Structures are given as C-alpha cells and as structure tokens.
Amino acid sequence: MSKIKKSNYMNPYLAGILLGLVVIAANFISGRSVGASGAIKSAIVAGVETVAPAHAETATFYKEFNEGHSGNPLNSWLVYQMLGVILGGFLSGVLSHRLTWKVEHNPRITSRTRLIFAMAGGILFGLGSQFGRGCTSGSALSGMAVLSLGGFISMMAIFGTAFALAYFFRKLWI
Amino acid sequence: MGPLVINEIISENTNLLLAFFIGIGFGFVLEQGGFSSSRKLAGVFYGYDTVVLKVFFTGAITASLGLLFMSLFGWIDLNLVYINETYLTSAILGGIIMGAGFIMGGYCPGTSFCGAAIGKIDAIIFIIGLFIGVFIFAEGYPLWEGVFKANFMGYPRISEFFNISEGLFALMLIIVAVMMFWGAEWAEKKFPREEY
Numbered sequence: 001m002s003k004i005k006k007s008n009y010m011n012p013y014l015a016g017i018l019l020g021l022v023v024i025a026a027n028f029i030s031g032r033s034v035g036a037s038g039a040i041k042s043a044i045v046a047g048v049e050t051v052a053p054a055h056a057e058t059a060t061f062y063k064e065f066n067e068g069h070s071g072n073p074l075n076s077w078l079v080y081q082m083l084g085v086i087l088g089g090f091l092s093g094v095l096s097h098r099l100t101w102k103v104e105h106n107p108r109i110t111s112r113t114r115l116i117f118a119m120a121g122g123i124l125f126g127l128g129s130q131f132g133r134g135c136t137s138g139s140a141l142s143g144m145a146v147l148s149l150g151g152f153i154s155m156m157a158i159f160g161t162a163f164a165l166a167y168f169f170r171k172l173w174i
Numbered sequence: 175m176g177p178l179v180i181n182e183i184i185s186e187n188t189n190l191l192l193a194f195f196i197g198i199g200f201g202f203v204l205e206q207g208g209f210s211s212s213r214k215l216a217g218v219f220y221g222y223d224t225v226v227l228k229v230f231f232t233g234a235i236t237a238s239l240g241l242l243f244m245s246l247f248g249w250i251d252l253n254l255v256y257i258n259e260t261y262l263t264s265a266i267l268g269g270i271i272m273g274a275g276f277i278m279g280g281y282c283p284g285t286s287f288c289g290a291a292i293g294k295i296d297a298i299i300f301i302i303g304l305f306i307g308v309f310i311f312a313e314g315y316p317l318w319e320g321v322f323k324a325n326f327m328g329y330p331r332i333s334e335f336f337n338i339s340e341g342l343f344a345l346m347l348i349i350v351a352v353m354m355f356w357g358a359e360w361a362e363k364k365f366p367r368e369e370y
Binding site: 016019040044096115117131162 | 178180184189192195199205207208211213214225228229230232233240249255256257258265266267268271273275276277278280283284286289292293296302305308311312313319322329330332334355
C-alpha cells in the first residue's frame with residue numbers, strides 16, 4: 001500500500017491530555033466523573049414511569065432505582081452531561097467540517113449489514129453496561145482516573161473481550 | 175477546596191449546570207480525537223488505527239496523575255470523590271458483554287452520542303440498541319439480580335488491592351501506557367488500511 005489518506009483529527013496524545021483535564025474538572029467540581037450509560041438508565045426509568053407507572057412501582061429494578069434517587073430521574077448530573085456531550089460533539093463536527101448524514105461502513109459490507117451489527121452491538125453494550133455498573137466512560141475511564149479496582153477490571157474485560165472476538169468480526173472492519 | 179459541590183462551595187443546581195459544560199468538553203474532545211468514527215474506534219482491535227488506546231490511556235494517566243498532585247497540594251480531598259463500587263462477578267460479566275458489543279457495534283455509549291451528533295446513522299441505530307439493552311436488563315432484573323450483587327468487594331482502589339502506594343501504582347500505569355503507545359505506533363505502520 002503506497003499512501004494512506006489521513007483525516008484531520010487532533011493529535012491523539014493531545015486529545016488524551018484534554019480528556020484527562022475534563023475528568024479532573026468533573027472530579028474537582030462534582031466529586032464524580034463522566035459517564036454515558038447512566039443517563040440512558042435514567043431515561044428508561046423516566047420512560048417506564050410515564051408509560052407504565054403501575055409496573056414501575058412494583059418491578060424491583062425501578063423500585064431499587066428510586067430508593068437511590070429522588071425527584072425526576074431525568075434531573076440528574078449524567079443526563080445534563082450527556083446533553084452537553086451531544087452539543088460538544090456537534091460543535092466539534094461543525095468546526096472540523098464533519099457534519100454529514102451517513103452510514104459509515106467498510107465497502108466490503110452493505111449499509112444494511114453495518115446497521116444490523118450496530119443494533120446488535122448497541123443492545124449488548126446497553127445490557128453489559130448495567131451489569132458493569134457503567135460503560136467505557138463511567139466505569140473504565142472514570143474508574144481508572146481515581147484508581148478504582150472496578151475501573152481496571154471493566155477496562156480489561158471490555159478490551160480483552162473485544163480483542164479476543166476481533167478475528168470473528170474482522171469482515172465488518174477490514 | 176474540591177470537590178466543590180460536596181464542600182458546598184457551589185449549589186446543587188450550579189453543579190447540574192456545570193455538568194452540562196463538562197459534557198460539552200467531553201463530547202468536543204471525543205469528537206476531535208476521532209471517537210465519532212466507528213472505523214477509528216474498531217481500528218485498535220486490528221492495529222490499523224490505535225487512537226482509542228492512545229486517547230484513552232493518555233486521558234487515564236493525565237487524570238489520575240493530576241488528581242494525585244491536586245490531592246498532594248490540598249486542592250481536592252480524594253476521600254470525598256466517588257470511587258466505583260466493585261462487584262467482581264458482574265464487573266467481569268458486564269465487561270465481557272460490553273466487549274462483544276464493542277466489536278460488533280464499533281461504538282461505546284459515550285462515543286455513539288458523538289457519532290450521532292455529527293450525523294452518523296450507524297451511531298443512531300447503536301443508541302437505539304443501547305436503550306433496548308438497558309430496558310432488557312431492567313425488565314429481566316429479577317432473573318440476574320443474584321449475579322448482579324454477587325462478590326461485593328466494597329470500594330477498593332487498585333493500589334490498596336495490591337498494597338502499594340497510589341503514586342507507585344500511577345508510575346507503573348504510566349510505564350505500561352508508554353510501552354503500549356510504542357506498540358500502537360508500530361502496529362499502525364505494520365497494518366495500515368485505507369480510510370472509507
């Protein structure tokens with residue numbers, strides 16, 4: 001292969017330092033750190049409480065959630081933070097001219113295949129994030145920043161499994 | 175001084191407002207780093223693009239080192255900072271399920287929102303999947319509540335677990351990270367792939 005075209009992204013080490021500063025700011029201001037899956041959990045709880053209030057009152061998951069939270073589940077730190085993530089990602093996309101509707105996929109597979117696997121991957125990640133009490137952001141990155149044992153276990157389990165399975169899903173990516 | 179909200183230097187409402195700005199910073203950095211692209215994210219598992227490893231580990235060592243120094247200077251009380259609880263069984267099980275989701279979907283939750291923010295339709299579908307996955311967990315909760323709560327270890331720091339100082343562990347983490355960066359740079363030259 002002669003020449004590999006590179007997109008215009010920030011130097012990854014610089015991006016990493018800035019990411020670290022965001023995590024430090026979150027800990028300094030709020031005594032906690034960034035996350036993503038927790039906001040989805042809040043949205044699911046809020047949705048079920050609205051659509052099926054009787055079910056939300058009796059099912060264990062929602063009862064346990066409400067024991068640890070008061071008020072509207074959407075009025076939470078992670079929900080506001082995730083709204084910020086969407087805006088921040090959008091602003092970055094505007095600045096770097098990356099706004100475009102597309103299904104990003106390897107030309108060797110169809111868009112349809114890509115979307116099927118995106119859906120399957122999303123379902124698994126959503127399910128796994130609940131077992132893991134947080135995802136790559138909330139459990140692995142944030143946990144590692146405060147040297148939490150759980151953060152390192154999450155990180156190794158997530159990346160280790162993905163590496164172990166990479167061979168079987170190679171057609172999706174290479 | 176820090177954490178500001180726990181020491182009541184700022185109010186709870188200010189805290190929620192600042193969460194929004196922290197999110198803007200988080201989303202902006204992730205997108206600038208290339209985390210809005212599933213191709214780049216999955217690249218680390220094949221070696222053609224290791225941006226995930228570089229950004230993630232640089233972020234982790236910057237944050238842990240920064241917090242340790244801030245604690246040393248008395249700017250933040252790390253005893254008041256939230257440390258993730260460790261339930262060994264479900265942490266490993268969850269990580270395995272997430273790892274499978276990562277290699278199939280090409281995103282993780284935070285990055286999928288960045289991808290969606292710039293118009294990636296695959297990221298939007300991934301997010302719909304996330305909601306379905308969390309809903310399945312919630313509705314099936316009685317089935318796996320036992321597993322979910324098994325082997326609770328408290329809120330240990332990894333340095334306590336290995337019985338070494340936090341500073342020494344952070345140093346070891348940096349050394350491991352630098353070796354991985356070296357491997358990552360080598361892999362990108364060894365397994366290049368055309369962008370799509």
